[in-house]
Amino acid sequence: MDEQAMAAVYATLDRMHAWRGWHWWPDGDPFEVCVGAILVQNTSWMNVERALTRLREAGALDFRAMARLVLAELEELVRPSGQYRQKAKKLRAFIDTAEREGGFERLLALEMGVLRQRLLDTWGIGPETADCIVCYASGQPALVVDTYTARLFTRLGHGPGGAGYEAWQRWMLDRLPTDRETYARLHALIVLHCKHLCRKRAPRCTECGFRETCAFRRANGLKGGSIDG
Ligand code: SF4
Known part of the structure; x- marks a missing residue:
């Protein structure tokens, strides 16, 4: 071909x-895209939507608000997405990565090669999730x-x-x-x-x-x- x-x-x-x-079409909210990209691992988008709705209703679909949650609260909110204990830990690991870079906006502003590597170095984020975040949240040319x-x-x-x-x-x-x-x-x-x-x-x-x-x-x-x- x-x-x-x-x-x-x-x-x-x-x-x-x-x-x-389509859920990220044409352009989704960057933090919501990152959360969705992590939650959709091994489940359907319908289950992710249910978890996103719970997060939104709790005022936690925001980087700073989510960073303030204790792990047990986050687990409860993402429960509909399945494997909720692991998913909550993955979200926490993602937040830690962003905080090490000086915040969510600074993380997404990294050059795509550096950003992709930071994401791949984060527990629970593999190539597909990393490329989703680079393309749909940071708006840089990564192909999923x-x-x-x-x-x-x-x-x-x-x-x-x-x-x-x-x-x-x-x-x-x-x-x-x-x-x-x-x-x-x-x-x-x-x-x-x-x-x-x-x-x-x-x-x-x-x-x-x-x-x-x-x-x-x-x-x-x-x-x-x-x-x-
Ligand atoms: S639906 Fe899939 S298998 Fe069927 S013609 Fe189209 S591409 Fe081929």
């Missing part, structure tokens, strides 16, 4: 899903990749194979212009596509703009079985 083909995938995704709502990215491009018949996060990210970046807006929208569009059409089981291929060229669709069509939900 070359840059032109990647641009065509982007355009097709945009045609199919640009109208849909995830299992949805791998599912879509593997089904289309492209990608670096069964490699991990860094390999998928490198493969995508090599085919995209360096542009934060493109990265932010593309990840959102891929998530929307995989949630609504290219689902893990029973993808809705008849409604999909890739149905004529998709390798997965063709392979399943050749077997004579329906893969439409």
